[in-house]
Amino acid sequence: MKTDKPLRVAHLNPAYFSPDSYVGGGERYVDYLMQSLQTVGGFEQVLFSMGKEDQFFLRDGIPIRVLRNESSHPGMTNAVSAALWRELTDFDLVHVHQCLTLFGAYSTAIVRSLKIPMIGTDLGGGEDPQMLRGRGVGLLDGVVSISQYAHNLLGSFFKGPHEILIGPIDTERFRAGAARPPRDPRKLICVSRILPHKGIDRVIAALPEGLSLTIVGRVYHQQYYELLLGMAADKDIRFVLDADDSALLALYDAHGIFVQASTARDIYGNDVAKPELMGLTTLEAMSFGLPVVVSDAGSLPELVPDPRFGRVFSDVPTLAAILREVVAGSWPGPNAGDLARAHVVQHHGMETIGHRLADFYRRTLAGKNQ
Amino acid sequence: MRILFLTNLYPPVILGGYEIACAQTAEALKKRGHEVRVLTSWSHLPTPIEAADWVHRRLDLHWHIPHMPNLTYEVRELHSAVCSSYSNTLHLLNALTEFKPDIVSLWNMTGIGGLAMMDLLNYLDVPWAIYLGDRVPVDIAANVPEDVRGLFNAQGSRLYEKARIQSVSQNLLDEIEDHSGITFAHGADIVAGWADLSYAVPHGPYMPDGKARFVAASSISAHKGTDLIIEASVRLKDAGIHFSVDLLGEGDVPRYIDMVKRLHLQEHVRFIGQRSYPDLLRSYADYDAFLCPTWERDPFPFAPLGAAGCGTPPIITGNCGTSERLIDNVHCIKIDRTVDDLARAMMEVAAGQHDLAKMGRAGRRLVTSDLSFDRHLDRMETAFGEHMRPWNVSIDPTLPLLLFLKHNLSVRLRFG
Numbered sequence: 001m002k003t004d005k006p007l008r009v010a011h012l013n014p015a016y017f018s019p020d021s022y023v024g025g026g027e028r029y030v031d032y033l034m035q036s037l038q039t040v041g042g043f044e045q046v047l048f049s050m051g052k053e054d055q056f057f058l059r060d061g062i063p064i065r066v067l068r069n070e071s072s073h074p075g076m077t078n079a080v081s082a083a084l085w086r087e088l089t090d091f092d093l094v095h096v097h098q099c100l101t102l103f104g105a106y107s108t109a110i111v112r113s114l115k116i117p118m119i120g121t122d123l124g125g126g127e128d129p130q131m132l133r134g135r136g137v138g139l140l141d142g143v144v145s146i147s148q149y150a151h152n153l154l155g156s157f158f159k160g161p162h163e164i165l166i167g168p169i170d171t172e173r174f175r176a177g178a179a180r181p182p183r184d185p186r187k188l189i190c191v192s193r194i195l196p197h198k199g200i201d202r203v204i205a206a207l208p209e210g211l212s213l214t215i216v217g218r219v220y221h222q223q224y225y226e227l228l229l230g231m232a233a234d235k236d237i238r239f240v241l242d243a244d245d246s247a248l249l250a251l252y253d254a255h256g257i258f259v260q261a262s263t264a265r266d267i268y269g270n271d272v273a274k275p276e277l278m279g280l281t282t283l284e285a286m287s288f289g290l291p292v293v294v295s296d297a298g299s300l301p302e303l304v305p306d307p308r309f310g311r312v313f314s315d316v317p318t319l320a321a322i323l324r325e326v327v328a329g330s331w332p333g334p335n336a337g338d339l340a341r342a343h344v345v346q347h348h349g350m351e352t353i354g355h356r357l358a359d360f361y362r363r364t365l366a367g368k369n370q
Numbered sequence: 371m372r373i374l375f376l377t378n379l380y381p382p383v384i385l386g387g388y389e390i391a392c393a394q395t396a397e398a399l400k401k402r403g404h405e406v407r408v409l410t411s412w413s414h415l416p417t418p419i420e421a422a423d424w425v426h427r428r429l430d431l432h433w434h435i436p437h438m439p440n441l442t443y444e445v446r447e448l449h450s451a452v453c454s455s456y457s458n459t460l461h462l463l464n465a466l467t468e469f470k471p472d473i474v475s476l477w478n479m480t481g482i483g484g485l486a487m488m489d490l491l492n493y494l495d496v497p498w499a500i501y502l503g504d505r506v507p508v509d510i511a512a513n514v515p516e517d518v519r520g521l522f523n524a525q526g527s528r529l530y531e532k533a534r535i536q537s538v539s540q541n542l543l544d545e546i547e548d549h550s551g552i553t554f555a556h557g558a559d560i561v562a563g564w565a566d567l568s569y570a571v572p573h574g575p576y577m578p579d580g581k582a583r584f585v586a587a588s589s590i591s592a593h594k595g596t597d598l599i600i601e602a603s604v605r606l607k608d609a610g611i612h613f614s615v616d617l618l619g620e621g622d623v624p625r626y627i628d629m630v631k632r633l634h635l636q637e638h639v640r641f642i643g644q645r646s647y648p649d650l651l652r653s654y655a656d657y658d659a660f661l662c663p664t665w666e667r668d669p670f671p672f673a674p675l676g677a678a679g680c681g682t683p684p685i686i687t688g689n690c691g692t693s694e695r696l697i698d699n700v701h702c703i704k705i706d707r708t709v710d711d712l713a714r715a716m717m718e719v720a721a722g723q724h725d726l727a728k729m730g731r732a733g734r735r736l737v738t739s740d741l742s743f744d745r746h747l748d749r750m751e752t753a754f755g756e757h758m759r760p761w762n763v764s765i766d767p768t769l770p771l772l773l774f775l776k777h778n779l780s781v782r783l784r785f786g
Contacts, residue, residue, distance in 0.1 A: 070517045072783065080783070082520025085528070102782070109521060109776045113493055130782070136775045139768060 006044045009037070009361065010088055012107045013097040014079045014125070016049040016064055022076060025280050026123035029146065030097050034062050036168040036354035043358065048087060050079035050103070077101035077125040084110045093361055095119045095144070100154075101126035105136055112139045117368040119143065119361070122150055124277045132157050142364040144357070146278035147299030153274065161367060163360040166278055166302065167348030174287035175341070177253045183337060185256035185291070185326055188213045191248065191281045194241075196224045196266035199295060203261045204231045206320035210327040212236040213259075216243050216251055227267070249288075257326065258285035261319070262297040276300050286310070287344040289337035293322055308333060309340035371754055372405045374471035376462065378481040380410035380425060382417060386589060387563070387672035388503040390647065392477040394566055395501075398747050400424070409465045411482060428461045429482050449784055452513045454522075455483030456777040460770060462487050466496060470763045473754045476500040476533075485510050485529070486777060489522040492532055493769075495761050499534035499753060501561065502542055504669050511550040518780045527552045534757040536561040536750075538670030539691030545667055559753055562695050565676040566743040569648035571655045573681030573730055582613040582720035585657040585682065587650055587673045588664065590621030590641070594671075595663030595687070595707070600626065602663075602713035604633050611720045615639045615661065618650065647676075654680035658726055659719045662686040663705065663712050678702065679737030681730030685715045695741060699724075701733045 015022035017031045034045050038061070046063045055066035067081035077098055084107060088094060094111045098104050099120030105128050111118045120140040130136050135157060137143070143162040145151035151164055188207070192198040194217050201224075207213055213232075219225045219241060229239075243251060252258075262276045276298030283303060285292055294300035296314045304310020309332065313319040325331040346352065375396045379389040393408075400406040407424050411431035432450035466474075474496055479487065484506065491498045500506070507530065511519070519525050535558035537543050543560075546552055577583070588594040599615060606613050615638060617626070623641055630639045645653065650673075654660070660677035662684050670691035674684035678701055686693055688704035698704040703724065705711040718724060739745070 070520055072515060072517055073786070080517055080520065082517070082523065082525050085520075085523045102779075105775060105779055106521060106783075109772065109779055110523075112772050113489075113523070113776075130775055130778050134775065134778060135771060138771050139775065 006042050007093060007361065007365070008044045008046075008091045010091040010094045011045060011047045011097060012084070012094060012111075013047065014050050014076050014101065014103040016047060016066070021049065021051060021066075025278075026098060026125060029123060029278070029280065032168045032170065032350070033165075033353070033357065035060065035170070036350045037357055038062070038354070039351050040354040040358040043361075048084065050076075050081060054083075071102070073102065077103050079103050080106040082110070085114070088114055088116060091116055093117050093119065093365060095121065096140075097121050098123050098125040099137070099140070100128045100131050102128065104128060105131050108136055108139055117141045117365055119364060121146065122154055122277065124150075124274045127273065141368050142360065144360065147302050149299035149302060150274075150277040161360075161364055163356065165353050165356055166299070167283060167344075168350045168353035169280075169283045169287050169344055169348045171287045171341070171345045171349045174249075174252070174284045176289045177249075183256040183290070185332060186211050187255045188257050188259050189216060189251060189255035189285075189290075190214070190259050190261070191216045191285070192260070192262075193217050194219045194225050194228070195221050196268055196270065197263060197272040197275055199261035199263035199266070199297070200228055201231060201267045202263065202295070202316050202319060203259050204228060204235065204237060206316045206323055207235055207237070208320065208323050208327055211323060214238055214240060214251060214255060216240045216248065218242070224267075252285060252288040252290060255290065257332070258282065258290040258292045260292065260294045260300060262295055262300065264297050274298065279303055283344055283348050286340035289341045291332040291336040291340055293319065295319075306339065306343065309336040309343065371473060371751075371758065372469065372471045373399060373407075373754065374465060374469055374474045375406065375408040375410075375477065376474055376479070376487065377408065377410050377477035378429075378431060378479060380408055380413070380427070382415040383411070383413045387670075388478050391503060391563065391672060392501070394743070395475075395747065395750060398566075398743065399750070402747065402751070407465065407469050407471070409462060426465065429458045430455060431481050432483065446785065448513055449781065450483055451481045452485060452510050453483060453518060454486035454777045454780045456486075456774060458483045459486045459490055459773050459777065462490060463765065463769065463773070466494065467763070467765050472497065472758045474498040475750075475754070478504060479506050480504075480509050485514060485519070485522050485524055486773070486780070488529055488533075489524065489776070490773065492523065492529070494765075495532070497534075497757050497759050497761065498532070499536055499757055500530070502535065502537040502546070502669070505542060505546050505549065507546050507552045508549045511552060515784060518783050521776055521779055521783065527555065530554055531556070534753055535559065536753060538563050539694050541689070541691045541694060542669040545669075559749070561746065561749050561753070562741060563670045563672045563675055563692065564741050564743045564746040565672070565679040565737045566647075567651065567676075567679045567738060569651040570680045571652050573655045576658050576726045576730075577720075577722070580612055582611065582659070582716070583657045584613065584615045584659050584661050584716065584719075585618065585654070585677070586615070586661040587618040587645075587677070588662070588671065590617060590619050590623050590626055593665045593668075594621075595661070595665070595712075596621070596626055597629075598663040598707070598709055598712050599661050600629055600633065600635065600639060601709045602716055603635050603639055605709070605713035606716055606720065607635060607638055609717065611717060613638060613716070613720055616642050616657070618642045618645055620644050651676055651680055654682040657682050659703075659716070660684040661712070661716075662690075662692075663707055664690050666690060666707060668692075674702070675737055675741055678730075678733030679741075681727075681734055683724070683726055683729040683733055685712065685719070696733075696736070699729075701729065701736055
């Protein structure tokens with residue numbers, strides 16, 4: 001371990017957060033995680049990702065190295081590159097994101113062959129049988145999980161050092177505008193891709209008179225979108241399908257409660273594996289000072305430990321009951337938004353997560369060198 | 371030195387000279403006092419009891435014979451043959467752990483999942499050398515997809531960067547580069563073939579009774595030139611030349627017996643079968659010339675050297691590997707690989723146009739000096755000694771897991 005120089009950490013992720021690559025929660029998470037580590041200092045980071053051709057560029061001061069995908073298997077999480085053999089040799093630590101995918105398994109094999117200490121994180125991209133039942137995760141020196149729920153999925157296969165880091169959230173960016181009028185809790189907002197497992201239909205079904213709902217997100221499932229349009233016909237509901245980042249912030253400012261209704265079984269009867277390993281948008285909404293109502297899917301209940309600013313529902317009747325409390329004015333309380341934000345800043349903010357991640361990296365390296 | 375030999379085949383199971391050369395080298399280095407272990411595949415033939423403690427026949431052989439297409443061959447088996455066989459890789463790991471060699475000497479790696487084994491040696495930083503008697507790197511590069519090779523750091527020439535490369539001929543190195551682009555950054559030793567003349571006997575008179583007695587010793591097959599020999603024999607017969615051809619070896623014998631019969635050559639061409647190496651050397655004393663119209667890309671047929679060393683001049687394809695070491699009309703008669711040229715050379719011998727005794731003496735001098743077995747062993751010892759270095763014999767207990775992951779990923783990348 002090089003103690004006199006910054007630790008060099010390589011993050012490996014099959015895609016990076018950009019329209020040129022992929023705009024998804026997993027990519028955004030890695031972006032945030034690297035930013036959080038930058039707040040700590042003492043680390044040099046590079047993000048390695050896969051693409052059609054080799055590229056190198058800087059974003060927010062962090063180098064991003066895109067390697068040519070050599071995989072004969074289609075799909076982002078199946079991307080591989082043997083260039084990792086030469087690109088990684090000088091790093092002290094490698095953090096393999098999406099470790100339960102073909103990308104993750106291939107990267108794990110190479111990093112381990114290079115004898116570089118390695119940490120893995122499941123971002124929900126797969127359930128690679130070789131990494132799980134084949135015990136490939138046993139080659140990792142540590143695991144960072146993005147929720148207790150995510151760690152439970154890995155825990156029966158990996159017994160080594162682990163850390164659960166829910167976040168980070170950019171609490172400076174996701175904060176209410178100074179000129180914001182008082183929030184109206186009767187205005188609900190859902191922010192998610194329009195996909196069946198997001199359970200937006202459940203929110204529409206439970207929405208009582210007296211509340212409005214804004215659904216923000218891109219359509220990834222046309223049939224489901226049309227179903228939602230039909231369900232929404234007689235209610236105070238609008239869709240915003242093309243909000244950019246600044247528009248999204250304005251929408252958060254203009255609403256009173258955030259609802260996240262993801263489900264493990266969608267309206268068509270399909271079971272959904274690993275719904276919401278970490279509800280990033282829920283935390284972002286809380287950072288904005290919005291009380292939240294979340295389903296009991298995946299990690300979502302972990303995000304709202306205090307009913308004063310967060311409620312959990314299991315089905316449509318329960319959600320409907322909570323929403324009737326909103327109509328009646330009995331929930332949320334007047335300081336619920338402040339409590340939500342304070343909770344996120346304290347537990348899920350950039351600096352908090354950055355320091356915990358740095359500490360885990362250092363402990364892992366120390367354990368490896370013993 | 372503690373030397374671990376790794377080879378797909380080992381006598382009594384052989385395909386050709388490559389395996390014999392491996393065995394001769396291993397046994398001779400053992401006699402020189404080195405601690406030797408051989409890790410190879412099973413034998414279905416009786417094996418010498420005295421070698422049981424140091425020849426470990428534990429590898430599975432995923433049968434694949436290079437350059438001999440088999441349309442029924444399963445691609446999955448091909449993968450195991452050239453890329454990865456998990457059980458074989460584990461056997462190598464166990465051998466490294468138990469035997470703790472100073473160096474590992476690799477020979478033909480085709481058929482036993484050689485790529486994963488070389489990757490393991492690189493991972494452990496074990497000093498290893500590969501004796502190229504055939505185009506093993508081409509077989510791997512051609513039969514393993516790019517993404518799978520990448521898993522083992524085997525794209526381009528990287529797999530061989532830590533290895534000491536020994537090649538029987540420059541011809542073979544050129545062929546490897548031409549067909550795969552693989553080059554060896556640290557160079558390669560040309561360690562030509564040899565002949566162990568321990569069993570040789572003095573050559574008898576040449577062409578007694580005016581009969582030209584030709585012999586060939588190789589697998590009986592088209593690529594070794596059996597067709598050419600038989601077709602040239604027709605020319606000699608039609609010309610009324612007094613001659614005989616004895617074909618030693620195994621292979622597609624029934625086909626060629628029919629060919630000889632169809633061409634009415636039974637009184638001239640005989641199939642003798644396989645002979646032990648000592649018997650083979652002794653038999654050369656009663657022949658006038660050795661026929662070796664092998665294919666041009668034959669890296670280094672060993673048999674012509676044995677014949678030359680026994681005073682039986684080879685008639686040999688001019689651009690095969692062995693020809694790099696022999697001078698035309700001094701040690702041998704070089705030919706283009708055609709029926710015309712082979713028949714011409716055989717007729718010249720039968721007509722007494724070559725001083726066979728003089729050529730035989732020159733061949734013997736060459737083989738007993740520069741191409742002697744002792745010289746070969748010296749070269750091997752020197753190369754091994756130079757390449758040896760300490761390596762960490764303590765094995766990470768999770769290493770089998772890494773090998774397992776790589777093996778299964780290689781299968782998955784290839785077959786989905």
